[in-house]
Amino acid sequence: MRILIADKFPETFIQQLKENNIDVIYNPKLGEKDLPEAAKDVDCIVVRSTIVNAETIEKGTNLKLIIRAGAGVNNIDIQAANKKGIPVSNCPGKNxxxxxxxxxxxxxxxxxxxxxxxxxxxxxxxxxxxxxxxxxxxxxxxxxxxxxxxxxxxxxxxxxxxxxxxxxxxxxxxxxxxxxxxxxxxxxxxxxxxxxxxxxxxxxxxxxxxxxxxxxxxxxxxxxxxxxxxxxxxxxxxxxxxxxxxxxxxxxxxxxxxxxxxxxxxxxxxxxxxxTHHIGASTEQAQTAVAEETVRIILSYVKDGTVINRVNKK
Structure with missing residues (x-):
């Protein structure tokens, strides 16, 4: 499985994914306009605040899962994900x-x-x-x-x-x-x-x-x-x-x-x-909890296709 993490994510949990034979592309500086090209060949996109728009979803030929490393999913085009049958998941309560x-x-x-x-x-x-x-x-x-x-x-x-x-x-x-x-x-x-x-x-x-x-x-x-x-x-x-x-x-x-x-x-x-600078969830404690949940979602999907915390229609 190939995953693009497009926002800041703790190194410890990136290594945990790699130890589970997951190919991780980590580029926390990507913006909305960069994602369509960066994500076109990945199986999963993980974002915090970066916008996942319809173009990114449409061009994601291998895209199978989108994870919001946080609670709200308003930065993800849910309608476009629904059209392609792509699950969208989040990490409620962790921040x-x-x-x-x-x-x-x-x-x-x-x-x-x-x-x-x-x-x-x-x-x-x-x-x-x-x-x-x-x-x-x-x-x-x-x-x-x-x-x-x-x-x-x-x-x-x-x-x-x-x-x-x-x-x-x-x-x-x-x-x-x-x-x-x-x-x-x-x-x-x-x-x-x-x-x-x-x-x-x-x-x-x-x-x-x-x-x-x-x-x-x-x-x-x-x-x-x-x-x-x-x-x-x-x-x-x-x-x-x-x-x-x-x-x-x-x-x-x-x-x-x-x-x-x-x-x-x-x-x-x-x-x-x-x-303030949209820092509500930006504590080390919160980011650790969110990262743990994100890894749990990914490993569950890899294991048997189960999407934990799915927020859109099946």
Whole structure:
């Protein structure tokens, strides 16, 4: 079996694949435009954030399996894979703790304005009076939208902080200490923090629009570490300006696919918006867990054709 790994992947697990007589091509610098040529003769493609488009799938004459080394599969053209009968698999839950940790980190950073503190110090400014008026998170109300693996890990940490936690999901929320809500009108007006953990689907596209932002209280913290498509970015920008929302994002519209380079976004102009570099799952612990699951999927397929965690139709 010949496998192309088109994103960063731990060397230990590459060696494990090779020890199982699997031919591994490792090129973590490949982008969407490079994949059609690079993947045309491989049996399996493994990606993290690199886009696997229809052209790549169509030109993959030997392609038998696509693995997303992570949870969401919105960077893979599922429809094109379905047309060719190619299974698509993922690694659900393996990066949940890492994303939850970043989510909590953004909450604290926004409340205490940690980046602003550091920048002022680096520039030789001392503004203790300016930064001595944080609200604190204890006793504050958190609304978690999307209560899957990541949402649950966020809830655990928020409860430990003494927060009052509400959650909404497509299935019933059953979690000690967490209150379920069904209508945004119930909770958004009282939420001090809103954290989004949703997949990108036709139902969630631009879910957070002008109407939902209008429900939020002035000065609330809004965090999205899931997918950029779930937020109407123009409506978000208006809410920051008009309602003084404090915003933490690990994803945004027009995010560069390359690992390094330049970036340009209207969000850069906003004082109350902190944007990280889509690093939610990028801890060594998470990448090890994801790599272990990816290897498990590959070896299972090699052994008897079983596709673990298949996400598309058979």
């Amino acid at each position: 949940a703790i890492a994303v939850a940790e970043l989510t909590i980190g953004l909450m604290i950073a926004l409340d205490r304005r940690i980046p602003h503190n550091v920048i002022d110090f680096k520039q030789g400014k001392w503004n203790k009076g300016e930064y001595s008026n944080a609200q604190g998170l204890f006793g504050k109300t958190l609304a978690i939208v999307g209560f899957g693996n990541i949402g649950k890990e966020v809830a655990k940490r928020a409860l430990a902080f003494g927060m009052n936690v509400y959650a909404k999901d497509i299935v019933k929320v059953e979690f000690d200490g967490v209150k379920e809500f069904s209508n945004f009108e119930e909770v958004l007006p009282i939420a001090d923090v809103i954290s989004v953990h949703l997949p990108a689907t036709s139902e969630t596209k631009n879910l957070f629009n002008e109407n939902l932002f209008n429900l939020m209280k002035n000065g609330a913290i809004f965090i999205n570490t899931s997918r950029a498509d779930v937020v109407d970015e123009d409506a978000l920008i208006n809410a920051v300006k008009e309602k003084n929302l404090k915003v933490g994002l690990d994803v945004f519209k027009g995010e560069p696919e390359e690992k390094t380079g330049t970036v340009s976004s209207k969000l850069q102009e906003l004082e109350n918006v902190y944007v």
